[in-house]
Amino acid sequence: MKVEVLKNVFEKNENAAGENRRRLSARGVTCINLLGGAGCGKTSILEAVLPALTKSLRVAVLEGDLATTRDAARIAELGVPVVQLLTEGGCHLNATLIEHGLDRLPLDEIDLVIIENVGNPICPANFDLGEHLRISVLSVTEGDDKPSKYPLLFKGVAAVLLTKCDLLPHTDFDIEQARQDIRRVNPHAQIFETDVKNGAGIEQLAQWILTQCQQPAPPSLCSKE
Ligand SMILES: Nc1nc2c(ncn2[C@@H]2O[C@H](COP(=O)(O)OP(=O)(O)O)[C@@H](O)[C@H]2O)c(=O)[nH]1
Ligand SMILES: [Mg+2]
Numbered sequence: 001m002k003v004e005v006l007k008n009v010f011e012k013n014e015n016a017a018g019e020n021r022r023r024l025s026a027r028g029v030t031c032i033n034l035l036g037g038a039g040c041g042k043t044s045i046l047e048a049v050l051p052a053l054t055k056s057l058r059v060a061v062l063e064g065d066l067a068t069t070r071d072a073a074r075i076a077e078l079g080v081p082v083v084q085l086l087t088e089g090g091c092h093l094n095a096t097l098i099e100h101g102l103d104r105l106p107l108d109e110i111d112l113v114i115i116e117n118v119g120n121p122i123c124p125a126n127f128d129l130g131e132h133l134r135i136s137v138l139s140v141t142e143g144d145d146k147p148s149k150y151p152l153l154f155k156g157v158a159a160v161l162l163t164k165c166d167l168l169p170h171t172d173f174d175i176e177q178a179r180q181d182i183r184r185v186n187p188h189a190q191i192f193e194t195d196v197k198n199g200a201g202i203e204q205l206a207q208w209i210l211t212q213c214q215q216p217a218p219p220s221l222c223s224k225e
Pocket of ligand 2: 071
């Protein structure tokens with residue numbers, strides 16, 4: 001009986017995710033789900049890359065957090081439309097919350113929606129939101145063992161960002177080891193080394209995202225559609 005309840009929760013989410021993806025694809029909107037642990041640098045990456053993206057794309061952001069509108073305020077500072085989605089304690093976003101976020105965006109005037117998921121390296125990876133692509137973020141201060149310890153975070157994602165590379169001299173993070181371990185769970189992911197303090201890797205990341213938006217929307221990496 002318990003198994004049946006859990007199954008229904010996932011089924012309900014998958015149905016809502018499929019609806020979100022159809023709604024976005026019908027309007028030619030690409031959707032990216034940005035995942036990673038708390039403090040790995042997700043909002044900082046958005047702050048760094050949005051000015052380059054908004055030169056040629058109409059971008060909106062959905063910000064997922066347990067509490068506060070701080071990240072949404074950081075994105076709004078850049079003049080980018082943003083909706084804060086609060087899970088009120090929940091450890092991940094789900095497709096129904098995204099549906100409500102999309103209701104508040106003028107989708108016919110948007111090319112790209114980026115979702116910043118709740119900071120958590122585990123639960124968000126299990127929930128399809130209706131995105132077309134996932135990008136995972138791992139900062140060099142978190143340890144190079146994380147791709148092996150949290151394989152779901154890296155499996156099936158289109159790109160992995162190794163962030164805070166300016167801090168490499170102060171850590172024992174082995175970039176080559178991390179790359180090998182990411183490759184083991186995901187041979188096809190693009191891997192970017194970034195540092196928002198000096199702007200390293202940001203232009204390359206922006207170019208790659210622009211290229212993804214020009215492709216026909218890929219089928220989801222995580223849904224059964
Ligand atoms: N040195 C350094 N610090 C960074 C970098 N990116 C983010 N940070 C810092 O890491 C902390 C968490 O960043 P934030 O973007 O809020 O992480 P989020 O919780 O994943 O959204 C903040 O104090 C940032 O200033 C980076 O590239 N280099
Ligand atoms: Mg954030």
